[in-house]
Amino acid sequence: MLALLIQDPAKINYIEKPAPRPEVDAFGQLEKLASTFHDVDGLFYFTYAVCIFFFVLITGVLVFSCVKYRRKTFDQPPASNTTHNTPLEVVWTVIPLIIVMVMFAWGFAGSIDMTTVPYEASRNAYKASAKQWNWTFSYPNDAAKSYNEVWMRVGKPAQFTLESSDVLHAFYVPAMRVKRDIIPGRFQTVWFTPTDIGEYHLFCAEYCGENHSTMYARVHVVSEADYLKRPWDLWEDDTPEKAVKSAASLYSSLCSTCHSINGAVGVGPTWKGLFVKGPDGKITGKQRDVLVKGEKQTITVDDAYIMESVRSPDAKRAAEFPNGGMAVFPPDQLDDRRLKGIIEFMKSLAEK
């Protein structure tokens, strides 16, 4: 059952090139806040202080008693037999009650703030599509998409509409204090205002299967000027070489969690050998067994088959994967131009 298999560290984005982190040293300090949700930190530190107070009180009395009233002879009676002290009991019921009600009201007010999307944010609307195990971002008023990286303007409130096409995920940017579960079949929204230029982690915080821990994206908060350069639109396909290069990086953010290019079988089949180079240097697709509604057929791999595998994978399933599991990429997440680039990339892998 247990293959002793060590992760290839290079595949994990945040280990390969970790984002620079601001220093936080004090014990129990939160990740440095980079959004306007100050209430989260305020209430956290308040409850933290209350906790330390009660903790010191409780352990103090406890340890003091154990030292002072330790039983020294086997028949030593207790120093007191009191079992009631009404004023004391009222005090230790009422004071904590007041304190927790303050916490409740403060926390509730703060959460209303976090769930009510202001008008300005709704005019700056992003979309984050989560699927096993990557993120696709769409930008306000921009057709280009980006994968596992997103760029935002500093100081401008933004809203994210969240959607999932398979299982539960969660959108979590610790530095912004936002988290929301993403539920297939529903739209969820979060909003926040990034206040500091920098790079931030975006984690998937709801367990979603095998590569949950590598479902990671980086949030770039940039100045207005840098934003206008549209740094997410890196796609170039003027020449076949450029297309293959762009597609290679797309492969590593979108497809590499399931498909290898070195022959190893992962969650899905490897892409190695999908196309082969004939003696004359001509590239052709290999023969492949597929299941069409459970029936086995043999087909020749070609562009149309690849397109179909991505747009509606269950039409023809690779025979070794009778249960499917291929993530669907509709055109609004991966357009035809990019998909063609990926096909070029697959062909570039062909060997004699």
Place this chain on the structure above:
Amino acid sequence: MTTNVPVIDSHHGTPATGKPNFLNCSSGLMSWAGTLDHKRIGVMYLVGTMIAFLCGGLFALLVRLHLWEPHGMLFSNADYNQIFTLHGAFMVFLFVIPAIPGSLGNMVLPLMLGAKDVALPRLNLLSFYLWLTGAILATLAIVLGGFDTGWTFYAPYSLYTNKAVVTIGLAIFVLGFSSIFTGLNFIVTVHKLRAPGLTWFRMPLFVWALYATSLLQVLATPVLGITVLLVAFERLYHIGIFDPRLGGDPVLFEHFFWFYSHPAVYIMVLPAFGIISELVSVHSRKPLFGYKLIAFSSIAIAIISFLVWGHHMFTSGQSTYAMFAFSFLTFFVAIPTAIKEFSWVATVWKGSIALNSPMLYTIAFLIIFAIGGLTGVILGALNVDIHLHDTYFVVAHFHYVMMGSIALAFFAGLHHWWPKMFGVMYDETLAKIACGIIFVGFNLTFLPQFIMGSRGMPRRYATYVPDFEAYHRASTIGAMVLGSGVALMVFYLVASLLSGKKAMQNQWGGVTLDWHTPTPPPLENFDHPPSVTTEVYDYSTLDLRTTQTPVS
């Protein structure tokens, strides 16, 4: 071989003699496998749940070792996911829920009530066999491909993964019935089999706690049973209850799951509270401070605990009104819990405190539970929880409660009733050392997790951002220390059975009825049916000679 001193006050029992006790009154495999004696069933539960605990602990060590490196040291991601799921499922369903009621509860409850046995001894044996069946099914699920859903089985992932989810679901279903039957049995026993004079407010607090727990077990567990059945049906027949592709709602699963699993937190923790109430009083030789308030707060907690499940779903997108109610009630639960903690400390205050090993475990509990409870308050705040939900902060919080408090209370109780049950004493020095190691190891393991979590380390991660490496490593070292402490404890406990010194008749000087039986108790517990004439925890009735006389 008999002693001449009349070691137990006369109307509550007879002097210890070489008369047969429940351990040696009959022998052979069948005398155990078919026994109806609550004490023997308790011993079997003890052995079973301890084995489950050790397996779960082993999985935990593997998890911690793997996380030594940011990219994982031992397993592929898929295997890691199985290991942490196994850890959670074994610990929760096979150890934490059944351990205290099944073992200590079974052994002690009838003794405390002055009864010969539980009300329904056959049902009691059936409970144990259902537990065993559940354990076997869980092990079978590992063989059949394991399961990688986390112990929460969240849909729709649990519907799609090609692992043995149906088998483990069946295991949980069966374990649920084991738990329900135990609960039912205890409720009937408490109502029907109290000794004459043992009024409700003379019952020891462990009995109160088990009673409150039993109510929860009977009322909440069926929901879990139905939920896992629905998951199984959904997987097998694609009905469309939870699967969004068929029009189902995955959030409905979360509601069902937590509707059981939040009360389950109290199914786990209330018996622990009961043990601590008992031990704090006996080892301080002082009546419990605020007895009635503690008894009522157990019942209050049991009731409110049905109304707070939504606090596990603050990030799922519930309506504002639901968030309001769930957060409010969550804070409300904090109050009876705080009252208990304060009352225990007030009991210790000006007591006559014996710093023996059960008391040391109790003190460790009081400190750790203070942290576990207080960090729960942090998580109850709506906006703060949004940041901390599903991070290591939550992991640390519930380990402070489940491992640090419940397991430690279980160990405390085990050390407390061990001499009563087996008539032998373990090595006290080793016990104190082990308690120290466990305490240090535990805090070293989980304190760093609070820090990681508050800085954004999500849970259930097979690999992690290198920023967290130092904390993960500290935590792994802590886990190794904790593991060696537990290993030492198992060692001296087992050794005491083979070559332990004889225990005293009333090792710690308790006055509840469980200390009025011969040690170890005979088959039907009391030589003469006991009756109660004094208030509970009245140490003026204690005959100190019994604490100085070894069992024959």
